[in-house]
Amino acid sequence: MLTVLLVSERDDVTYVMARRVRLRDRFAVRVRAFGLDADLMRGVAPETSPALALRAQTLIAPAVRQQLAADVQQILRHARSGGRPSVHAAPISHRLVRGAEAEFRRLALRLLDDRAVDVRGIAAVRVLLCDGCGPLFDGADGNVGDLRNAVNDAIDALESPLRL
Numbered sequence: 001m002l003t004v005l006l007v008s009e010r011d012d013v014t015y016v017m018a019r020r021v022r023l024r025d026r027f028a029v030r031v032r033a034f035g036l037d038a039d040l041m042r043g044v045a046p047e048t049s050p051a052l053a054l055r056a057q058t059l060i061a062p063a064v065r066q067q068l069a070a071d072v073q074q075i076l077r078h079a080r081s082g083g084r085p086s087v088h089a090a091p092i093s094h095r096l097v098r099g100a101e102a103e104f105r106r107l108a109l110r111l112l113d114d115r116a117v118d119v120r121g122i123a124a125v126r127v128l129l130c131d132g133c134g135p136l137f138d139g140a141d142g143n144v145g146d147l148r149n150a151v152n153d154a155i156d157a158l159e160s161p162l163r164l
Contacts, residue, residue, distance in 0.1 A: 025050040029058070034130060040123035041157070059122040068125050069111035072104055075129075075136075090132035097136070099144030103151040110158055121158030128154055 028051040029036065036055040040046065046056035058064065079097035097104065107125065111117075128134060128150050135142040135150045 022050070025054060029054045034127075037123040037126045037130075040119050041127050043120060046119060056119040059126070060117060060119050064122065065111045065117070068122070068129070069108045071129055072108040072111070072125075076101060076104055076108075091138040092136055093138045093142075093147075096142065096144050096147045100147045100151055103148050103155070107151055107155055110155055117158045121154055121156075124154040124157045 032051065033055065036052055037059070039052060040056055040059070044052060046052045075092060075097055079092070079094040079101070082094060111125070128136060131137075135146040
């Protein structure tokens with residue numbers, strides 16, 4: 001069984017506790033993945049709960065980075081061709097993606113390089129690609145500037161010092 005370290009601060013004293021990961025922790029990660037991603041993106045420390053720690057551990061895996069980069073590249077291909085990427089249920093705004101193509105290319109390259117990443121950045125990319133109400137999708141009524149900012153924010157979060 002995997003053990004997770006949790007850090008807690010009370011009355012200016014830091015406590016570190018080792019806790020075994022339980023089946024319910026793993027279940028919580030599966031059921032609440034998107035919400036956990038949003039928490040990590042906002043900067044909630046992974047050590048604050050077993051579910052967040054497990055989710056962070058999953059997100060920074062090389063396979064996840066490679067899959068996210070492949071998803072970004074697929075979005076770019078379909079934006080150019082007018083097709084609909086199979087990775088999304090909500091319609092993506094091809095016009096906005098084409099307007100932010102340079103930023104998306106930088107994002108894909110950053111996900112694929114070997115430098116360390118901050119889990120906040122990976123979580124931000126997941127939220128960007130999965131939030132059907134976000135600036136990437138047709139129903140969001142956004143503009144290309146909003147999408148560029150969201151992609152650049154994700155890139156900036158990837159560049160932050162690694163916290164795990």
